[in-house]
Amino acid sequence: DARATTRARATRAATRPRPRATVVRNVVSDESPSDASTPRRRALASIALAPALFAAFDVAPARAATAEERFASVRRDAVELMRADADFGPTLVRLAWHSSGTYDRMGKTGGSGGGTIRFKEELAHGGNAGLDKAIAKLKPIKKRHPDVSWADLIAFVGVVAIEEMGGPKLKFSYGRVDEMDPEAVTPDGRLPDADKGDGPGPKTRQGLRDVFYRMGFDDREIVALSGAHALGRCHADASGYVGPWSGTPLLFNNSYFVLLKGLKWEPNPGAKKFQYKDPSGNLMMLPSDIALIEDADFKKYVDVYAKSQKVFFEDFAAAFEKLETLGTSGLTALG
Ligand code: HEM
Incomplete structure (x- = not known):
């Protein structure tokens, strides 16, 4: 035509x-x-x-x-x-x-x-x-x-x-x-929500799967792609969430996974939207990030990528190219 x-x-x-x-x-x-x-x-x-x-x-x-x-x-x-x-x-x-x-x-x-x-x-x-x-x-x-x-x-x-x-x-x-x-x-409505109303709970996890499965990704690829949150920050005037995920937001590495599983994350009562903070109060996680360690099928890949930056890089590259x-x-x- x-x-x-x-x-x-x-x-x-x-x-x-x-x-x-x-x-x-x-x-x-x-x-x-x-x-x-x-x-x-x-x-x-x-x-x-x-x-x-x-x-x-x-x-x-x-x-x-x-x-x-x-x-x-x-x-x-x-x-x-x-x-x-x-x-x-x-x-x-x-x-x-x-x-x-x-x-x-x-x-x-x-x-x-x-x-x-x-x-x-x-x-x-x-x-x-x-x-x-x-x-x-x-x-x-x-x-x-x-x-x-x-x-x-x-x-x-x-x-x-x-x-x-x-x-x-x-x-x-x-x-x-x-x-x-x-x-x-x-x-x-085609992009994932950081919170479906239950924090890192089943609705938010299902929301992630609905969105990424719709594109043709699986759980491993969801976790690999999420590692991009080593970079950058949330902006109050954009999403309404605030702060960086890692202490090196201009370095792409596996720090997102290391921090996600290595630090103690607690709800941040001072934040405008429901989000998590580390003990220092300097770093943040979204409910959808915490969902990755509360769901066993996601968590196993968090473990893999926290242990090996090499495997993370290989999987991330393949998923991002896709x-x-x-x-x-x-x-x-x-x-
Ligand atoms: C898994 C579901 C995801 C959710 C719920 C999510 C949510 C968000 C939110 C709320 C922000 C903050 C935006 C702002 O306030 O400026 C953000 C930032 C960011 N996201 Fe995601 N995201 C997801 C997946 C991804 C993926 C797959 C990638 C890339 C492969 C990615 C890369 C980034 C980057 C690099 C930033 C920082 C942007 C900046 O500093 O301006 N995210 N994300």
């Missing part, structure tokens, strides 16, 4: 090699953060250093001959944004996950394929509170890379953020074609 033809044409256009431009305007450093043997901690070390660079961010279109060059350039731009704003890396991971997490494998709707999370209609969904700011900050990158779809951009910067913050190397595939009509936005390709078709693996 006409729509499929347009999609196919757009995919071909997005993947066609571009002529090499003679003038490359790129104010962003040319060093490649991804190829270095130095861990991506460089992004963390330099986070405080470069707010001025961000002010100078250039929106002139970047030219690249190959998809590899194009995405390497996007990576450099994303790293600059992360350096300018320490909170941004974890938020990019949440953005990429929420872009994909609407997928319904029965109805074959939702997922990251159309980049619909950029529409105000989807940003208005309860679970997406605060992500409008992330989309706004990505706009200059999108402008500099008109050949990269919003859908690919959002999925890719999630990968970049995880890698730059010390996480596993992730496979990425491109070729998502943006939906142009907000009608493609799926109904609100998450980002749910509901997509005709993607090409980035070399």
